[in-house]
Amino acid sequence: MRITLLAATAAIALAAPAAQAATVEDKAAATLLGGAKFAKAKASLKGDYDKIIQDIITLTEIEAPPFKEDARGAAYMAMLKAEGLTDVERDEVGNVMGLRKGTGGGPLIVVTAHLDTVFPGGTNVKVRREGNGLYAPGIGDDTSSLPVLLAFIRAMNRAGYTTKADILFMGNVGEEGPGDLRGSRYLFQKGKYKDAIKYFISFEPGQPGRITNAGTGSRRYKVTFNGPGGHSMGDFGIVSPAFAMAKAMVEFGKIKAPAEPKTVYNVGILEGGTSVNSIPFATAMTIDMRSNGKPELDAEEKQFLALLQPAVDAENAARSTAKGKISYDAKLIGDRPVGTTPLDARIIKIATAVAKGSGVTPKYGAGSTDSNIPMSMGVEAVTLGSGFDTFRAHSLEEGMKMNPPEDLKNMAVGLATVLTLAEAR
Amino acid sequence: MRITLLAATAAIALAAPAAQAATVEDKAAATLLGGAKFAKAKASLKGDYDKIIQDIITLTEIEAPPFKEDARGAAYMAMLKAEGLTDVERDEVGNVMGLRKGTGGGPLIVVTAHLDTVFPGGTNVKVRREGNGLYAPGIGDDTSSLPVLLAFIRAMNRAGYTTKADILFMGNVGEEGPGDLRGSRYLFQKGKYKDAIKYFISFEPGQPGRITNAGTGSRRYKVTFNGPGGHSMGDFGIVSPAFAMAKAMVEFGKIKAPAEPKTVYNVGILEGGTSVNSIPFATAMTIDMRSNGKPELDAEEKQFLALLQPAVDAENAARSTAKGKISYDAKLIGDRPVGTTPLDARIIKIATAVAKGSGVTPKYGAGSTDSNIPMSMGVEAVTLGSGFDTFRAHSLEEGMKMNPPEDLKNMAVGLATVLTLAEAR
Numbered sequence: 001m002r003i004t005l006l007a008a009t010a011a012i013a014l015a016a017p018a019a020q021a022a023t024v025e026d027k028a029a030a031t032l033l034g035g036a037k038f039a040k041a042k043a044s045l046k047g048d049y050d051k052i053i054q055d056i057i058t059l060t061e062i063e064a065p066p067f068k069e070d071a072r073g074a075a076y077m078a079m080l081k082a083e084g085l086t087d088v089e090r091d092e093v094g095n096v097m098g099l100r101k102g103t104g105g106g107p108l109i110v111v112t113a114h115l116d117t118v119f120p121g122g123t124n125v126k127v128r129r130e131g132n133g134l135y136a137p138g139i140g141d142d143t144s145s146l147p148v149l150l151a152f153i154r155a156m157n158r159a160g161y162t163t164k165a166d167i168l169f170m171g172n173v174g175e176e177g178p179g180d181l182r183g184s185r186y187l188f189q190k191g192k193y194k195d196a197i198k199y200f201i202s203f204e205p206g207q208p209g210r211i212t213n214a215g216t217g218s219r220r221y222k223v224t225f226n227g228p229g230g231h232s233m234g235d236f237g238i239v240s241p242a243f244a245m246a247k248a249m250v251e252f253g254k255i256k257a258p259a260e261p262k263t264v265y266n267v268g269i270l271e272g273g274t275s276v277n278s279i280p281f282a283t284a285m286t287i288d289m290r291s292n293g294k295p296e297l298d299a300e301e302k303q304f305l306a307l308l309q310p311a312v313d314a315e316n317a318a319r320s321t322a323k324g325k326i327s328y329d330a331k332l333i334g335d336r337p338v339g340t341t342p343l344d345a346r347i348i349k350i351a352t353a354v355a356k357g358s359g360v361t362p363k364y365g366a367g368s369t370d371s372n373i374p375m376s377m378g379v380e381a382v383t384l385g386s387g388f389d390t391f392r393a394h395s396l397e398e399g400m401k402m403n404p405p406e407d408l409k410n411m412a413v414g415l416a417t418v419l420t421l422a423e424a425r
Numbered sequence: 426m427r428i429t430l431l432a433a434t435a436a437i438a439l440a441a442p443a444a445q446a447a448t449v450e451d452k453a454a455a456t457l458l459g460g461a462k463f464a465k466a467k468a469s470l471k472g473d474y475d476k477i478i479q480d481i482i483t484l485t486e487i488e489a490p491p492f493k494e495d496a497r498g499a500a501y502m503a504m505l506k507a508e509g510l511t512d513v514e515r516d517e518v519g520n521v522m523g524l525r526k527g528t529g530g531g532p533l534i535v536v537t538a539h540l541d542t543v544f545p546g547g548t549n550v551k552v553r554r555e556g557n558g559l560y561a562p563g564i565g566d567d568t569s570s571l572p573v574l575l576a577f578i579r580a581m582n583r584a585g586y587t588t589k590a591d592i593l594f595m596g597n598v599g600e601e602g603p604g605d606l607r608g609s610r611y612l613f614q615k616g617k618y619k620d621a622i623k624y625f626i627s628f629e630p631g632q633p634g635r636i637t638n639a640g641t642g643s644r645r646y647k648v649t650f651n652g653p654g655g656h657s658m659g660d661f662g663i664v665s666p667a668f669a670m671a672k673a674m675v676e677f678g679k680i681k682a683p684a685e686p687k688t689v690y691n692v693g694i695l696e697g698g699t700s701v702n703s704i705p706f707a708t709a710m711t712i713d714m715r716s717n718g719k720p721e722l723d724a725e726e727k728q729f730l731a732l733l734q735p736a737v738d739a740e741n742a743a744r745s746t747a748k749g750k751i752s753y754d755a756k757l758i759g760d761r762p763v764g765t766t767p768l769d770a771r772i773i774k775i776a777t778a779v780a781k782g783s784g785v786t787p788k789y790g791a792g793s794t795d796s797n798i799p800m801s802m803g804v805e806a807v808t809l810g811s812g813f814d815t816f817r818a819h820s821l822e823e824g825m826k827m828n829p830p831e832d833l834k835n836m837a838v839g840l841a842t843v844l845t846l847a848e849a850r
Contacts, residue, residue, distance in 0.1 A: 177700065216658060220701050232713045233641065233793075236682070236689035242710075243692070246674030253668040253743065257661070264661035267668070268705065269698035276602065276645050276693035276713045276759070285667075288657045288701045318678065334701070368658075 029353035044155035055147035106164035107198035113145035114175035140390025163422035184370035206385025208413030209360035215372030217338030228324030229281025248311035261293035339375025454778035469580035480572035531589035532623035538570035539600035560824040565815025588847035609795035631810025633838030634785035640797030642763030653749030654706025673736035686718035764800025
C-alpha cells in the first residue's frame, strides 16, 4: 500500500455537509446504518472480534513475499470457502476469490485485500503480543484487512442481508512494489470477471473516512551502465560507467517536476563495482517517478529517458574508449497507471455518505494501490481503510493496536459502505 | 600483489649491457652463478620440485583470507622450523619468521612472501589438477612463492653456503587490499628487527627479471553521504545523498591527473538506498587514488577531499533541508606509501646483475606490494618474481602451470639474487 497524499481542498469541499441537502446516497446510507439488520451485523462483528484477531495472527504467520503468496493464498481460499461463498477459486496468478451471489440483475462488486507483504522469504513472521499491541512484519499491511472481509461475510449472513449486487470477495496477489499490481492487473485484463466488474473496493490498513479516489501513477526503471571495466591503475583513462551514471543522476536531479498534479522522482538504489581498485564494468541505479497526472508522468519519463544517452555520450567523449564504450540499458521494472475515480462517481458518493452518516469526516487522497488499475480503466474504484490502527508498515517493527470499541466502529463503516453499494436489504 | 607499470625507459637504459663495463655486482653475480656450490643448489631445487608442488597444494588448501591468516601462518611457521631456522616465531600481527644466521658482521636481509589471499573465508580452496595446471583461488598469489623460499633454504644448506648476512625468512600477513600492508608495516614500524633490516626482498608470482623497484602509493576512501531519507512521494523535494554523491563523482571525474609520475583515480564501488521508492538515508562510494609520486598523490587526495563539501553544499542548496541536511563522512580505508629503491641501490644492481648473468633481461616496474613500506622509509627493497607461471590472480579461476625446467631456471635466479646480496660463500 502506498497512500501518500491527501487532497485537502477536495476534502474540505465535500466535508461540509451542513450547507448541503441530503443526497440520494446520504439517504441510502442513513437507511442502511439505521436499520435493525445493521445492528445485528454490528453485533456479529463484535462477537467475532477475537476470531478476527486469531485469523490475523494465523495469516500473518504464513509468510507471503512478493511472487510467493501461494501458501497464504491457499489458507485464505479455505477461509473464504468456509464462509459459504460459491465459485471459490484461485486464478492463474494466485488471486483467491469466492462469490456471495446477489438477488440478480445487480452489478458485480469486488471487495479485496492483498495477500502479499513486502518482506522476503525467511523473515521472522511470528506474531509477538505486548499489551494491546501485536507485532510482526506484514501484520498491518495488508494482513489485518483479510480477516475483516471474512467478518463482513459472516455479519451479512447473520444479519440476513441480501444484496442486489454479486460480491466477489478476494485476496489478491502482487500489490506491493515488485508485484507491480499484477493481481489487480490480471483481474481486469485477463480474469474471467474482467468485463463484469462495475465496482472495486480495496481494503488497506487505515481509518475509515480515508477515501483513496486517485491512483498515483509510477514508472520505475533500473538503468544499468556498462563498460569495459579494468584495473584502476593499469587501465586508468578508460571510460567508467560510474562517471556516466553520476552525470545522469546529476541531470535527473535538475528536472523540475510540477507541484500540481503532484509529480516526483527519486534515485532509490545505487549499486555497482566489484573492488576499490577495479574500474567497474557495470553500475546501476533504480529510480522511481510518480505523478497524479498521466501527462505529467509521461513528460517526466520522457525527460528522464532523454538524459541517459547524453550522459553516456559525455563519458565516452571525456575518456578513452579504446577498450570499449559505455552503453546503458533502461529496464522498466514498474508501471502503475495513473487513475482517478471522480468525486461524483456513485462509489465515492456512497463512501462519503456512509462516512458522514457514521460521524466520520471523509478525506480524499491519492495512493498507489490495487485501485490504480480499475481507476485507469474508468471502472469505479476506491481504496478504504479496513479499520485497525496499524503502524510502521514495511518495517520489521510493523504492528497494530487492539482497541475493540474503536476497531469495531471503524470496521462497521467499511461494511456499511459495501452494503449500501450492493443495495443490501 | 599489484604490479601494474613497467618503466620501460629505465629498463632500456639498464638493459643494454653490451656497451657497459662489468660492474662489481656483475662480477659477484658471475662468480656466484658459476660456482660449484650453485650447481649443487640448483640440483637441490630440482630434486625438491615435487615437494615444492606438494607444499603449494598443502598451503593453498589452508584458507588465508585478509586478517585471517593464522592457520596458514601456523603451518608455514612449522615448515620454517623444519628447515632448521633459528628464532622461529610469530609476531603480534601474525607474520611468521625464522633466521638463517650469517657468519657475523653482515646486514640483516628479509626474504618474504605473503600468507594472505584476497578470498573470503568459505571459498573453496581445494586444488584441482588438470594436465600440467593446478587451479585454486590464491594458489598463485602468493601461495606459490612460500614453498620456493623453503626450497631456497634447503638449497643453501645442501650446497653448504654460508652467508655474511643474516637472512630472516618470513611469511607475512596483510599484503592484499584490506590488509593494507599491515604485516610489512608492523615489521618496519614496531617489529623487533625494525631497525636492523638493511635489505628487503618480497617474492610475488611472476617471472625473474621483473624487478619492482618502485612502490605505487595509494589512498583509498569510503565516502558515505548521509541525509534524512524519506518516502519518494511524501517527502519529495528534500535533499538526497544520491544527488550529492553524483555531484561529487562528476567533479572527481574532472580531475586532471599527471601522466608522469603516473597518477590515477577510480570510483570502485557504489552502494546505497533500501528500496526504489525510498529517498536513501545513505549512499556510499569507495574510491582509489594512486600515484608513483608522493607529491602527486598528496595533491590528488587534497583535490578529492576538497570537492566533497561543495558537492554536499550544492545539494543542500538545491533541495529542502527541512527534514535534515546532507553530510558526508570520508573514511580512509587504505594508505600505501609511495616509495622507490633507486636503480643505483645495491639491491637493484645485484638483482639486475643476477638477471643478466642468468640470461634474463631485467625490467623495472612499479607495484603496490609489501616493498612499499621499506621503500617509503629509504630501506633498500625490491619485489621479485618467484618463478612459477601463474594466471588469473584474484579470480576464482586462479591457477599455475607446472613446467619444471622453466620453473627451476626461474627459481634459481631468485636464489642467486638472495645469495649474492647475502655475500654467500
